[in-house]
Amino acid sequence: MSEVLETPVQAKKEAQEFEPKIVAFLCKWCSSAGSDLAGVSRLQYPPNAVPIQVMCSGSVSPLYILSAFNKGADGVLVSGCHPGDCHYLKGNFFARRRIYLVQKLLKFIGLEPDRFRMSWVSAAEGTKYAQVVADFVKDIKALGPQRKLKARN
Amino acid sequence: MVAIEDIRSRAKELLEGGMVRAVLGFRRSSAGLLAEPTFVVASEDVASLVWDATCVHNLALYLVNEKKRQKAERTPDTRPLAIIAKGCDSRAINVLLQENHVAREEVVILGVSCEGGGVVDTRKLADALRGKEAASAVCDDTGKVKVATASGEVTFPAADVLADRCLECTIAYPSVSDTMFGEKVDERGFTARFAAVKSIAAMSEQERSAFWDGHFERCIRCYACRAVCPMCYCDECVVDSTSFIVSPMTTAEEKANRIRWIQRSTTPADNAMYHMVRAMHLAGRCIDCAECERVCPVNIPLRLLNTSLEQEALEMFEYTPGMDPAQPSLISSFRDDDPNDFIR
Numbered sequence: 001m002s003e004v005l006e007t008p009v010q011a012k013k014e015a016q017e018f019e020p021k022i023v024a025f026l027c028k029w030c031s032s033a034g035s036d037l038a039g040v041s042r043l044q045y046p047p048n049a050v051p052i053q054v055m056c057s058g059s060v061s062p063l064y065i066l067s068a069f070n071k072g073a074d075g076v077l078v079s080g081c082h083p084g085d086c087h088y089l090k091g092n093f094f095a096r097r098r099i100y101l102v103q104k105l106l107k108f109i110g111l112e113p114d115r116f117r118m119s120w121v122s123a124a125e126g127t128k129y130a131q132v133v134a135d136f137v138k139d140i141k142a143l144g145p146q147r148k149l150k151a152r153n
Numbered sequence: 154m155v156a157i158e159d160i161r162s163r164a165k166e167l168l169e170g171g172m173v174r175a176v177l178g179f180r181r182s183s184a185g186l187l188a189e190p191t192f193v194v195a196s197e198d199v200a201s202l203v204w205d206a207t208c209v210h211n212l213a214l215y216l217v218n219e220k221k222r223q224k225a226e227r228t229p230d231t232r233p234l235a236i237i238a239k240g241c242d243s244r245a246i247n248v249l250l251q252e253n254h255v256a257r258e259e260v261v262i263l264g265v266s267c268e269g270g271g272v273v274d275t276r277k278l279a280d281a282l283r284g285k286e287a288a289s290a291v292c293d294d295t296g297k298v299k300v301a302t303a304s305g306e307v308t309f310p311a312a313d314v315l316a317d318r319c320l321e322c323t324i325a326y327p328s329v330s331d332t333m334f335g336e337k338v339d340e341r342g343f344t345a346r347f348a349a350v351k352s353i354a355a356m357s358e359q360e361r362s363a364f365w366d367g368h369f370e371r372c373i374r375c376y377a378c379r380a381v382c383p384m385c386y387c388d389e390c391v392v393d394s395t396s397f398i399v400s401p402m403t404t405a406e407e408k409a410n411r412i413r414w415i416q417r418s419t420t421p422a423d424n425a426m427y428h429m430v431r432a433m434h435l436a437g438r439c440i441d442c443a444e445c446e447r448v449c450p451v452n453i454p455l456r457l458l459n460t461s462l463e464q465e466a467l468e469m470f471e472y473t474p475g476m477d478p479a480q481p482s483l484i485s486s487f488r489d490d491d492p493n494d495f496i497r
Contacts, residue, residue, distance in 0.1 A: 062429075062430070062433040063391065063414055063430055063433075066426055066429055066430060066433075067414050067415075067426075070415070070422060070423070070426050083489075083493065090487065093487035093489075093491070094484065094485070094487055096487065096491055096492075096493065096496065097470065097483075097484060097486075097487050097491050098484050100465070100469065100491070100492055100495065101433065101436050101462055101465060101466075101484070102433065103495065104461070104462070104465045105429060105432055105433065105458070105461065105462060106429075108353070108354065108361070108457075108458070108461045109361070109362070109365045109425060109429065109458075110358055110359070110360075110361035110362025110363070110364070110365050110366075111362070112358065117497060118495065118496045118497070119496060119497035120496055120497070132497050135497075148362065148366070148422070148425070149422050149425055149426060150422055151416060151420060151422050151423055152420055152422065
């Protein structure tokens with residue numbers, strides 16, 4: 001009897017394995033198109049990243065990032081154009097400096113630095129986007145759920 | 154040691170000549186050790202001005218408040234305001250000038266160098282005095298602080314009673330001033346700069362996380378840190394929205410769907426959010442006056458958050474806030490060789 005019961009319970013346990021929630025802020029001109037390319041190229045990559053299209057990586061306020069963690073994200077990815085390729089000429093340079101500071105601050109208050117990542121993904125780099133997400137998911141799975149900044153309701 | 158008579162006579166000159174509408178300085182307070190901020194309007198009152206190690210407040214805050222008050226006045230007095238500024242206060246004024254919040258002709262800065270001293274930390278002093286009440290505290294030129302108590306004078310080494318930021322301060326003289334009192338002292342020889350931040354950064358991740366959890370847990374969200382900060386001059390703050398007007402016509406849906414970036418409840422996560430947002434807003438603007446830490450009723454070491462970013466700004470971007478009103482701000486500028494290797 002017990003053997004019969006064990007199988008569905010085990011199956012349920014496996015289904016409940018931790019799947020990280022990742023919020024990805026993607027620049028409309030590069031990374032968003034890059035993620036699109038990954039899709040139309042039928043690349044297999046984890047479905048954990050929820051894309052949010054923004055006009056420029058430079059428009060991502062630190063508040064968006066903190067808020068994503070606060071609303072329960074296990075990881076946040078900000079992705080924009082390679083330096084020099086910004087549609088608005090210098091938005092990604094501003095983003096680079098700002099995000100560096102956010103990352104240092106998150107590290108300073110003791111959040112695992114692996115939970116927050118920035119990447120440069122151009123519109124032609126579908127494979128790179130898939131790789132970035134796959135790596136990110138793998139690293140966050142190792143860390144487990146994020147509880148430090150998550151609001152408890 | 155700066156002689157208070159020099160400051161008083163300059164203040165008197167300014168007031169008698171009608172060149173300023175008031176002199177913003179410190180006077181003895183009716184209770185407690187710390188001097189209190191004062192607006193001296195009449196030239197005969199300049200005798201009330203004091204200058205010693207108890208002048209801890211950052212007077213740049215009153216420059217901001219006065220500006221707000223003046224905006225509401227029907228016939229404002231447009232003469233400039235004279236302000237007595239320590240090194241850190243003058244850097245705060247510089248940031249306000251840089252952000253065009255205050256115009257240079259609106260202030261007459263009486264810069265005072267702290268020379269080899271600084272201001273006291275009341276918590277450290279209370280520990281050092283072990284129950285005795287301090288009546289006055291004065292820094293002398295040899296790195297000692299003389300504290301008068303009811304049972305006679307006690308002398309402490311500066312490191313025991315001066316505020317941490319003063320011990321770590323390397324720019325103890327005004328970076329902007331119309332009249333400067335005292336000498337520029339570069340070698341102060343107390344603690345290394347960023348010593349407090351470095352000791353936290355040296356902890357392991359778990360220790361640091363537990364350290365901040367313990368502190369953020371206590372926060373009661375009184376917003377004293379925000380109220381005392383000369384840089385927190387926004388009309389509307391992200392934590393308490395004032396522009397969402399609730400009228401009888403506001404539907405329940407509108408009320409429910411309004412954006413709440415940070416909840417007002419004092420959960421550790423939301424407290425951490427609030428303090429991190431504040432730290433980010435002060436990146437490249439905080440001039441380390443440590444007023445937020447001083448006014449915190451639950452002793453959260455808020456100065457650490459701001460100085461950690463100040464350290465990053467200095468080490469990675471060679472940026473020191475408040476030194477030059479003409480420099481572009483930290484996060485509205487960039488260099489091609491900014492760090493890039495943290496990006497995938």
